[in-house]
Amino acid sequence: MNDFATGSAAEQAASALTRRRFLLAVAASGALAACSGSDGDDGAVPGSDGDIPAGFTLVQRFPNNVQVPGEVRLPITLSTGAAEFIQDGPAELGAQVVDIDGAPVGGRLTAAKRAVAPAPYYDFRTSIDAPGVYALIVDGGPPTGAAFQVLNPEDVAVPTPGTLLPGFETPTTGDTQGFDTICTRTPEPCPFHTLTLAEALNIDRPVAYYVGTPAFCSTGSCAPALEALIGASSSFGDTFVFVHAEVFTDDAGTNIAPAVTAIGMTYEPALFITDAAGVIRERIDAVWDQTELEESLARVAG
Numbered sequence: 001m002n003d004f005a006t007g008s009a010a011e012q013a014a015s016a017l018t019r020r021r022f023l024l025a026v027a028a029s030g031a032l033a034a035c036s037g038s039d040g041d042d043g044a045v046p047g048s049d050g051d052i053p054a055g056f057t058l059v060q061r062f063p064n065n066v067q068v069p070g071e072v073r074l075p076i077t078l079s080t081g082a083a084e085f086i087q088d089g090p091a092e093l094g095a096q097v098v099d100i101d102g103a104p105v106g107g108r109l110t111a112a113k114r115a116v117a118p119a120p121y122y123d124f125r126t127s128i129d130a131p132g133v134y135a136l137i138v139d140g141g142p143p144t145g146a147a148f149q150v151l152n153p154e155d156v157a158v159p160t161p162g163t164l165l166p167g168f169e170t171p172t173t174g175d176t177q178g179f180d181t182i183c184t185r186t187p188e189p190c191p192f193h194t195l196t197l198a199e200a201l202n203i204d205r206p207v208a209y210y211v212g213t214p215a216f217c218s219t220g221s222c223a224p225a226l227e228a229l230i231g232a233s234s235s236f237g238d239t240f241v242f243v244h245a246e247v248f249t250d251d252a253g254t255n256i257a258p259a260v261t262a263i264g265m266t267y268e269p270a271l272f273i274t275d276a277a278g279v280i281r282e283r284i285d286a287v288w289d290q291t292e293l294e295e296s297l298a299r300v301a302g
Contacts, residue, residue: 016176016292019215054079056099058138061121061221061287063267068153068160069127074136075123075287076146085119093122094139099132116228116289118220123292157264161280165272167198168262170245180251183244184215185223190230192244200241201278206300208236211216211260216253221287222269228290229271232297239301240273273300 061075074097078086092112097105111122124136132150137145153160171182173193183189200207204278215222226244233242245259247268260268273282273296281300284293 014297016262032097048194056086056141057083058136058141059085059119060146060148062285064148065151065266066156066158066160066285067132067148067150068156068285069129069150070127071125071163072128072148072150073123073125073284074146074148075121076138077121077138078141079117086104087111087119089120089122095124096136096137097124097126097128098135098145100134105134111298114289116221116287117224121287123288144186145260155298157266158270159263159272159280159283160249161283164278165197165201165207165274167201167278167279168245168259169196169198170259179246179249179257184246186214186228189246190226190231191233192242195241195243197243197245200243201274204276205243206240206242206243206276206281207272207274207278208232208297209272209274210242211247211263211265211267211272212244213253216248217268225269225271228288229292231290232294234293236297236301240297273297275300 057079057224059077059079061072061077078089080086088111092110095109095111097109099105105128106126109124109126111124113120113122128134128150131150133147133149135145135147137143148243150183153163159165169177171177171179171193172195173182175196176182182193195203197207197209200209208229210226210229212222212225214226229242229244233240245257246261247257247265249255249257267286269286270282271284271288271293273284274280281298283298
């Protein structure tokens with residue numbers, strides 16, 4: 001591991017975080033929210049693949065209103081002070097989650113760089129037992145870190161791990177249900193539109209249900225996420241049933257699809273991975289590559 005912080009992440013947090021600043025950071029954060037460093041150092045932070053400019057920012061690649069107690073996934077991307085994604089960051093980053101008072105929560109974390117368009121990311125995972133306000137403090141990064149909330153499950157509209165994935169009659173190649181296009185992947189639609197979600201959940205096999213629109217995804221991650229799913233299906237097609245649902249019914253991208261409102265989605269993309277009983281075992285939000293996806297599928301498949 002390349003530990004390129006000046007002092008521990010917890011020490012950075014304790015010296016830089018105040019309760020008010022922390023709450024303001026959470027209020028402003030969300031998917032693709034950036035937090036910048038403020039140490040004023042003009043030097044470079046050495047990384048394994050190259051040098052990262054001091055004062056780099058953290059770009060949150062996760063929605064801030066869907067985390068619940070249990071395992072929490074916190075993917076981040078590095079950016080320069082000029083708001084440019086850093087493509088050649090270190091192969092691994094260290095971090096620490098802290099609570100609203102700057103106290104460490106759990107042990108030290110490490111995350112490997114995962115290469116995917118439009119920029120590589122680091123997926124930190126940790127377990128958090130209680131709802132509250134927290135921050136991910138990355139070694140060498142901004143002292144305030146990336147703030148996030150963990151909510152009570154009843155306050156989160158989108159289905160969470162441990163709950164049943166609701167069945168829904170998603171459009172298929174045999175019944176487009178009035179959609180202009182049931183799959184906006186180009187040049188060919190993906191192969192995950194032969195069964196509805198409801199039909200897939202009745203097969204007595206695990207299900208991988210992807211909600212996202214390659215043509216209209218504002219973060220640019222929906223198309224790579226779907227390509228990763230297609231790649232993973234070659235290895236897991238005999239274990240999982242794969243289903244894709246678009247988020248718009250029209251080619252103009254103006255009418256929200258029922259598949260989105262049915263499960264309270266406020267962001268995209270998302271992947272729900274269930275067991276054979278239809279219980280969600282993992283939910284991956286916003287960004288993933290094929291390697292991380294296959295790791296998640298393997299965990300659920302056992």
